[in-house]
Amino acid sequence: MASPIRFALLGCGIVGSGVVELTTRNAAYLEARVGAPLELARVVVRDPSKVRAAKIDPALVSTDAAAAVADPSIDIIIEVVGGQEPAGTWIETALRAGKSVVTANKSLLAERGPSLLALAAAHRADLAFEASVGGALPVIRTLRDHLVSDWVRSLRGIVNGTCNYILTRMRDEAAPFDVVLSAAQELGYAEAEPSLDVDGHDAAHKLCVLALLAYGAAVTPADVPTEGIRSIEPVDHRFAARFGYAIKHLAVARETAQRELDLRVHPALVPARHPLASVDGVLNAVAIEADGAGSQVLVGRGAGSLPTAVSVVADLVDCARNRRAGVAGHQTHGLDVVRRPIAAREGTEAVWYLRMRVADRPGVLAQIAGALGTHEVSIEQMVQEGGGRRASDRQGGEDDTRVIVLLTHTAFERDIRAALAQIDGMPFVHGHSLALRVEG
């Protein structure tokens, strides 16, 4: 019998306990596929009294990550703690010791992915991270291995389940952001501190990981203009639907004609017939446009214990098989990551959805149209909706408020921003106007 491949689990929360469940339940099949048994050798947690996953021998549980990473009998480290430190140091130490590493840590990969990949290559170790983006979706594998001979023109992902859940409920219930956020927090679909999700940072982390594989690009969250979903209101969902679109929070990576990378995270209007438009609730999806393969869309569960663990264990099996064959470093071989020029967001074009709230008085439309025209923004269609009659639109006491919504022809972001700055300075405009791109 082949000697076992021994792995340590750093972290045993939602994902970690799923990994224990799947590797235990399917031990015989996984052994056959790897050619050796997979043996859970250590489980490292902050508080051993809190390990709830069944079937873990208490003797394996400790708080000592350093010992696990240093243990020469351990072949593979699975890191499902998250965050920059101490996870980053653990992973670096493990790679330097020639161990293979499986991680779901998108924020670490977003900041240090290229240097970690280089470290893995230098020590001929595998660094695998399917679970870092899209939960159960095989999007890392697809970009890394399946599209190896292809050229990705663009990718657009719904990669944050919290945002998608909130937007879906806002649309279905015509409810405002704050109300739905509270409900999502009660149900466990949003964190008590929701900023990482609802302000788009988590999606930006994931976009950096996707850009690394799709474009061999060393980018960090600082390269990604990032907007969350707090500015979306029920009225936007209603008008989007009326125009034939759905509002989705997207992570977008695209190569421009000048071969610069256009990276963005923001809510956008997606045509109702586009496959991303019907991806609702906590589902995630990634749409990839590639030169050879054409359009592909992957849809699935973006989070959760077993869905994420399925991706972790797929990586574990890859790493174990490679170690058994003596070819660690196999998957990421030649995955050259370089700094790529980033496109200035202001210079990218789109069709735009604009929404503004104005006082109901004569001449308003003319002045708004004039400001748009001054900045070379041409109007494709416009709707004016009046005055606080719908409860969901009512602004405290402003009974003369009208909502003006319009779709533009293609316009540069810089022109849209300049026009809106001018419009928002007009005395009859209430609050900040909203601009959303049409994507897809």
Place this chain on the structure above:
Amino acid sequence: MASPIRFALLGCGIVGSGVVELTTRNAAYLEARVGAPLELARVVVRDPSKVRAAKIDPALVSTDAAAAVADPSIDIIIEVVGGQEPAGTWIETALRAGKSVVTANKSLLAERGPSLLALAAAHRADLAFEASVGGALPVIRTLRDHLVSDWVRSLRGIVNGTCNYILTRMRDEAAPFDVVLSAAQELGYAEAEPSLDVDGHDAAHKLCVLALLAYGAAVTPADVPTEGIRSIEPVDHRFAARFGYAIKHLAVARETAQRELDLRVHPALVPARHPLASVDGVLNAVAIEADGAGSQVLVGRGAGSLPTAVSVVADLVDCARNRRAGVAGHQTHGLDVVRRPIAAREGTEAVWYLRMRVADRPGVLAQIAGALGTHEVSIEQMVQEGGGRRASDRQGGEDDTRVIVLLTHTAFERDIRAALAQIDGMPFVHGHSLALRVEG
């Protein structure tokens, strides 16, 4: 510099020329990922004067497949000819010689997949076949590697682009099958001899390949009850839409509660909000329900030169990387394929859509409802549409014809068939009634 990995191309038609294009265009990147150059060593075709793909050295082209398969300097054989023979013999000979094989040949895999996998394992060679199902979709890779720790409950695929194209146009244009088939033939979306596609055989081949990976099941097309799309009429699309469904031609594999395999190929009603419902035209898609991962859907181009070649080259790179590392046979290691019990179709349950044409006379409905009740089929809703007033429904001269359409509650297929046999024998029923399952 590492010595090149040499591959031979058996067949240089639509897919083969795509493989030449992608491997030529991306030679440097592929070399970096493999760790050695990929070298096209031989191209075998029936008629060398017809090789149109640019950039092939004419000295590489011959009609001698046996020489290519026997050439000890060749590491990998790519078979894109199709059919049982001589492709089967070429692949067996190559595997016996320890060469790795990449093939897109679904009909061969459907008949002999398990024995070819066993042969590959015995000779420690790779047998890779991503391009055999779903064109550019990474469905083989997903089932084989990504869901390695998961249990597939069911999969439903739109895997024949010709059927999907024809059904989509029939729906959009309210046009009959024959008219749309002719148009599809003119456009090259259907063959002059369309039976392989429109009668469902191609989808059944692909279902056998999917069942092999999803269930480790040795099944052949003889195990798959197979229906095509010839019986679908525009009226069916209209009623399906009215009831909130789309008609799609599906390949279905499912494990029953008794752990038998329920395998079927047929047109079915898919709920309008199901991700498969919006997969139109020549697109393919596979929806997988798995125990851990939950629902996943992959959507993409199901055919065409570059889309299919992307899948072939992904396999080529896997095989080449494995050979370079001396670990051929890596991917399919431990992929145990066994004969599985097949569920009797008559014993499987579904909600059914039934459509019948009847003479417009009193008592008809009562007799039909009676026949259904006799066979334990309960009606959920029923619509009667009358009498040749729509051009698309008109039967030659039968101005008194009415169309009766109904949805049942869950019923066994055997009861549906028995009820329809009785109904079709009634003197006022014209032609054969149609029964479609609701799936998804």
